Amino acid sequence: MIERYLPLGEEYIPNDIYLDCNSQQIMMITGPNMSGKSALLRQTALTVIMAQMGSFVPAESCKIGVVDKIFTRVGASDNISSGESTFMVEMNETSSIMNNLSENSLILLDEIGRGTSTYDGISIAWAIATYLHEHPKYHPKTMFATHYHELNQMTDQFKRIKNFNVSVKEMNKQILFLRKLTAGGSEHSFGIHVAKVAGMPDKIVSDAEEMLVQLENKSSDSGVKTSVVKKEKSDGEPQLSFFQLDDPVLSEIRSQIENLDINSLTPVEALLKLNEIKKMVGG
Secondary structure (H helix, E strand, O other): OOHHHOOOOOOOOOOOOOOOOOOOOEEEEEOOOOOOHHHHHHHHHHHHHHHHOOOOOOOOOOOOOOOOEEEEEOOOOOEHHHOEOHHHHHHHHHHHHHHHOOOOEEEEEEOOOOOOOHHHHHHHHHHHHHHHHHOOOOOOEEEEEOOOHHHHHHHHOOOOEEEEEEEEEEEOOEEEEEEEEEEOOOOOOOHHHHHHHOOOOHHHHHHHHHHHHHHHHHHHHOOOOOOOOOEEEEOOEEEEOOOOOOOHHHHHHHHHHHOOOHHHOOHHHHHHHHHHHHHHOOO
């Protein structure tokens, strides 16, 4: 369907998708805005639906088993009549997915966590990907598109999470979208470039570029690391490096975390526990 609306002479770029429950359960897909991440999710969903109904599919070849459920969390909208914000709608839909998935499900998640603060969003997205990977009963096939490049680190800790990116090429401060899915994570979103393409006033674009440089320099000067989770070993036991254990509040938080049964927590219960811990530290 996308191919039908392309400008004359522009070809649709095909991509291969491979998912299985044993080695590549979760595809963590990063890439710039407008690069085609959402299109990949949609084409996968449509192809699977067509295959399940016995139709021809737009592929050179495919091997698709029985898929009993297709779950999607794509787009952003609020529910004014129910008093629900965009983020609340996102969490409700994601919670429904987490509580109804099966071994033969296909899960497509697009920009989970973007409706809240950066650190909250990264934490929620990380926890959801972990839940899907570590689920005690099921290993549903999942495509997880995100701008949180920190999630690329998950492949170091979880063997069935693999990083992919929709590639681009930089030429003379211009971005060429290649639309090709390649192995490995992406490190940039090029959001300012997209704002420029959209016709944003030059003053706003230049101010945004200047602010980006300042923020990146500040992050570098203060020694802020992009790593979300850092594990250190001492005497064979993992240590959480961000805890100062001489602080009684943080000691209590650590105690609560150690006593959590992660496998029995629902996503909503996990969010409530996170909010409780946030209040304990004065957040």
